[in-house]
Amino acid sequence: MAANNRSPGTPLDRRPEARTFSVQDLLEAVARGRIRIPSFQRGLKWDRADARLLLESLHRGYPVGTLLLWEATAPAGEGRIGSLTLPAPAMENALWVVDGQQRIVSLARVLLAAEPDQDAFALYFDLDRSDFVIPPAAGRRRADPSRWLPLTVVLDSERLMHWLLEHAAGADSRPRRDTAVQLGRRLREYEIPAYVVRSDDESILRDIFKRINSAGRSLDDADVFDALNGSRSRSRPSTVAEISSELEELGFGHIEERILHRLLRVLIGLPVVEGARDEPPRLADAEAAEAYRLTAATASRIILFLRNDAGIAHYELLPYKQAFVTLGRFFHLHPQPSRRSCQRLARWIWRGALSGAHQGDTVSTRKVLARILRDSEDRSVDGMLEMIGPPPSLLPDVSDRFNFRFATGKLLTLALLSLEPRDLTTGERLTAGQLLRRGQAAHDPSALLQILPRRPGRNDEALQSAANRLLHPPAPGGVRRLLAGTTDEAMLASHGISEAARERLVDSDGAAFLKLRAEWLRPRVQAFFDRRAGWGEPDRPSIASLIIDDEEA
Known part of the structure; x- marks a missing residue:
């Protein structure tokens, strides 16, 4: 499967439109399905603390950065953001979020949730201290109901008025009412700048995305790959994050996206990691869908092997994670290895972990990957075992200082x-x-x-x-x-x-x-x-592999 890279330098047919969205208009577009959080975007890395800082910045009038949106067609579907399930009708001019997902998702989860405490990002506003806070205990809210304003009501001025009439109608609540009205106006009317790119040439969008990414806080390679290759259709899996989520159902724990991204690269014939000057690969839609599917299927085989043959029941117990990627090439080329090969691969896992051989850098990983041959399962395992070397002079001891990170x-x-x-x-x-x-x-x-x-x-x-x-x-x-x-x-x-x-x-x-x-x-x-x-055990392959057919002799 080859990467389809385009040389840089192609100008846009139309300059990006520079415009602003009020927070109210932005979230109304999200709720209608006009603004889409694509499955190919990065996984959500923000938490409620980050959302709180964003709301504070809006309230104070601080800059919160510029959005990058790509106008393109979108299929009908259903959008999911935290606790929200949003309609997503088919449209020709949907705005896909290329840069700004963390901000838009955080605002949606705080301000659009159906119930005040329903979403893990839920926030309230303390009308006495003018501070964004996590949901107060129910007893505190009952004791002083007009003090704690749920942020789920501030986006709609009518809902906010109904809340104030119900909870803060008394004359003594006038300062709190004034603070609530001012907060609602500041949040709703805050305008966020955005660029809207209109182009059918995805390579141009890729170049823009890469430049934005390299100019600011770096994304993971997996994030960039998903942004450029993830399917906008409803097929699954369509991102590395979705693969990781689906694999968790196997009870093996959370597999890091960076490891799954490296596995994907190896499976489609790319170097295990992207070089500093390498252009991120752009695959055709069918190739991308197959790459994600193949990565998920191969990772499942690796998990079954680690659990059943190597006796490693959880991802966090795998001493060196790079071995997961190496095993991926083997199981891709030899999806149904013999019992003897699995036994010898289990020895490879343990010997490399105990000796530190799996700790190696990209160069050593490439050397091991080169030993895995398409035409011979047994010679592949032979080559992997040969890379380990002799047993270490010292093994981990129970009297050593314990640190689970190592x-x-x-x-x-x-x-x-x-x-x-x-x-x-x-x-x-x-x-x-x-x-x-x-x-x-x-x-x-x-x-x-x-x-x-x-x-x-x-x-x-x-x-x-x-x-x-x-x-x-x-x-x-x-x-x-x-x-x-x-x-x-x-x-x-x-x-x-x-x-x-x-x-x-x-x-x-x-x-x-x-x-x-x-x-x-x-x-x-x-x-x-x-x-x-099994240091002292013979490592020869299965007897069947040593038998030479008369016709081949």
């Missing part, structure tokens, strides 16, 4: 998971999905609990080691209390704790507890790594 922390977490930890309250086996939650796991999952608390001002290495970590949901009163009260030896062993170690915990002898736990865990962790990596 590969060693993830490897030690996998070793603890291999003990099949059980809930200390219910006795049920805990799964990676229960223990690792999106948004927490990237730095340190809340379920990787410290058994003994850290001491302020003291750099105690033992307290910072994996021996002081427990894979368990947070428990009232702490897990130390639960451990001390547990006499079920199988339950304790599922967390790497011997009866002797538990007794030291009961005696409040923390140092002895950590020492005994490390001694119990160490041989089991090392055996787990050895078993997964």
Whole structure:
């Protein structure tokens, strides 16, 4: 699948129209489906705090930047923005948002929501302090109903008047009424500048988008690719973000868009990352649709392999994410590998993680990708294994300082998971999905609990080691209390704790507890790594691949 790049320098037939939109007109156009937030645009990176800052800027009259809109045809459909579901009739002159999605989506979610507290971006205005705030507690609103103005009513002056009559009709509420009316007028009438580009030549739009992107805060490569190639039709998936969202349904966690974008590039025959001077690829509509579909299907195969063959049950536990991309080329060329190949690929995953070989830069990734051959599944795996090198002299140890952000922390977490930890309250086996939650796991999952608390001002290495970590949901009163009260030896062993170690915990002898736990865990962790990596096992391919047909001899 080849990229269809156009040389730069083509002028626009018509100059972009410079105009302004009042916030009221802008959001009315969004509600009618005239302004579209295309599926090929970037994923929403703003949160309610960013939306609050934007509203503050509008209220104060600060500049909020210029929008870039592309006038083009649009099919009928249904737009979804946060909690909003908006009609999107077919039209010839829809305005697709090329630059400004974050601002428009934030305004829509705050000001157009049907109910005051329905959207995760919901905001109120404190009429006494003239401040934008998160929704106050229901009790505070009931106690002083005229103080807290929901921003869902300010875009329509008639709705605002009805709210004021219902909640702030008394004479003593006059200052609040005046503040509310002034706020509504400032927000509705604020004018945002915009350029409207009219051209059927998408390569020109691509050039404009790239220049805007490089001149301001950089977008991810995946954002740019989606902006240039994502389908405006209703077919799915049509963005890298949609692929990531759909893959979450497999229970493997959230896969970063940058990794999926690299996977997509490899699958369509491009270098794994875009060079600084490279022009972003522009694919034909059918090619783009196939690229997204292929990426989603290949990523699903990788997930099944990692979970079923490599024993890695969650994306956050994958020590080096670049291996996901490398596996993508293999499963694209060999979608149904033999059991033996999967076994050897699992060794490749673990050996590269334990030795750090998967940590490599783009150059080393290209070298591994070059070893994956279209005409030979077995020689592909041979080449990948050869790139790993000998076993490391030192493997991650439970006495090492623990940090989940690093590969060693993830490897030690996998070793603890291999003990099949059980809930200390219910006795049920805990799964990676229960223990690792999106948004927490990237730095340190809340379920990787410290058994003994850290001491302020003291750099105690033992307290910072994996021996002081427990894979368990947070428990009232702490897990130390639960451990001390547990006499079920199988339950304790599922967390790497011997009866002797538990007794030291009961005696409040923390140092002895950590020492005994490390001694119990160490041989089991090392055996787990050895078993997964299979360093001492033969790496020959399947017997079937070694048999030469008489006609080929």
